[in-house]
Amino acid sequence: MPNAMLFSGFRLRDLQLKNRIVASPMWQYAANKGYPTDWHLMHLGRFADGGCGLVFQEGTSVERRGCGTTGDLGLWDDCFVEPLARIVALIKANGAAAGIQLLHCGRKARTRAPTQGRGYLARTPDIEDWDEWEPISASAVALKEGMPAPRAMTPGDIRAVVDAYAAAASRARRAGYDVIELHAAHGYLLHQFLSPATNRRGDAYGGSLANRMRLVIEIVDAVRANWDDAKPLFVRVSCVDGAGWSVDDTVVLSRQLSLHGVDVIDCSSGGLVGSPLPSHAAPDYGYQVQYAEHVKAHTGMPTAAVGLIVHARQAEAILAAGQADLILLGRELIHNPNWAIDTALKLGVDGAAANWPPHIRYWLERRASATPGFMPSTFAP
Template sequence: MTHLFQPLQLRELTLKNRVIVSPMCQYSAVDGIVQDWHIVHLGQLAQSSAGMLVLEATAVEEAGRITHGCLGLYNDAQEARLTELVALLRNVNPRVKLPVCIQLGHAGRKGSSHKPWETGMQIPLNEGGWVAKAPSSIEHHEGELPPEALSVAEMAVLKEKFVSSVERSHRAGIDAIELHCAHGYLMHQFLSPVANQRTDEYGGSLENRMRYPLEVFRAMRAAWPADKPMGVRISASDWDPASSWDIQESSRFSQLLEEAGCDWVDVSSAGVSRHQKIDIGPGYQVHFAHAIKSVVEIPVMAVGMISEPEQAEAILAEGKADMIAIARAFMYNPRWVWHAAARLGATVDAPVQYWRSSPAEVGRLFGDAPIGQR
């Protein structure tokens, strides 16, 4: 069996293979509520035969949204619609039983933004924007309205909002949770000295900068059933020579997450510094995942311009990661897993309605499908 198509156990949750549908912000919600677009978008991905489907970054409070179109999970209407969505994703492919994970987060100073296709820039207050919250009153882009620095009391309230979203996720039938500590959003802002210049116990030293994200994770983990897994996405480096947040500091953070009960580390990078200089290319973040894997025992997920099956297989075969998260390649080709299995000589579970779609030259792509079809 290929490495890519080996199962993986995360607590009581079994992934049938190592391919993960990475969270993809769609900016298509209304008041944080799932819309028809999400049903169509996620419905096709639920038929992908991936090991796990991760829903897009979902805010734990209204001010935690990146844009007006971001999903939220902080009120009953949002929870009710998410519950319907999760049930639908299972019902359209009940045989495969694809695990559904949700990524919970908070935009911090990157909130109050236009959608990407509407410039992506900060929304002025007189045009429907809001005052963002962050570790320190430092704007993300020069000339923007600076965020308000969170007080310790506000941080305690916000932590409980993360816990509330965890509880709502459980009631909605979600199988796993990923805490978003990457891409320049609030938890990453606490970790990075680029955005965190506090002088209290939550700023300055690495220990202090890690304190709040770890407090939030521990509170979330305590509220989540013990048999369900919870992971974290990190930005392993700011790609900014002026920042100390690099692979050494993120490795230490990953070790402490593991001690706190984290079940996987999803290793991305960048997003917090306007001075970042990224060496982009195929698999450009894999070396970060490899470095994290060398210091933790829990599974590590690699992500970032991984588009070819042979490329993904090699990453796992060489011991650089344990899972492969894919986003853009799935948008381009929702059947990426099927094609990968065909090229690597593996079989996958798929909806019975599609068993006849396998080309004759591929052979038995769907393991339980009969060879002959009327």
């Protein structure tokens, strides 16, 4: 397959991606008071070194009260720009574009990490700004039965959040990121405004679909005004959430986002009140690709597919069928950070080694040329 679409490259505004393989934002719960650590350098750097065309940093909070856990990354202050710029430099030095996902957790703030059992944190004296770290949301709808409800946001809160996204976009630009993605999925604040299950407001931000989309659109406008016109903007959406938000709603939202400067819809699902899958159904390979295909077909927008995409020919078939324009991988890259290198070889891509960083290219080409019939470990029957 000398002309594999996975390695055909993709242009978004002035950004040319070398391939269509994207490291999805993956929460690490490893930050120290919002600051990245050496773990983040290693975690993100290996995906760039492994051949991905675009590497997304995990969801990074635009407000202190928007953090989900004590280990969340932050971009609510200028002090975060320099350490994040170090991550950007490493990603780019290894041949990938650098992306950042901006988010606000809303009612999912002040929670325990998955490895700690999830659920709300108990108050502890070592968190000095506990009272400022307040769960807020579109409406006072509890995350789960028996848990305290978040505070419904005032008009002042809404303005503050819009301003926080604008400021974070400006800082992301200064840190050198190539792409911003806004997280409007998985039950976080923007999703909480979109879904009728969590948005029960009676003002201009609640009720009708147009009103529930208002905050997302205002934030997109604010981010675009503080971003670079030459750089792309993604939005991640739960195309269905199993709680009242449908794929048809996603199409309406996507068309509006396109008019406001969004370049790609990152198509996921669920996260608000559990799984959007039918009862007792387990996810299958590529189970969310249908949403990327539907949005692309009904809007003409570029889409990104995500969700149990693990095999080289599976990913190539998605692109070849026109179901999506970009392939996002998460846990499969944790399993194999060199997935892009493997895939180029498995698909027989002409000049596959050109995608590899020079130090990798030298040693792998030397091994292959010196060993007739050599087969890497991941190719074994």
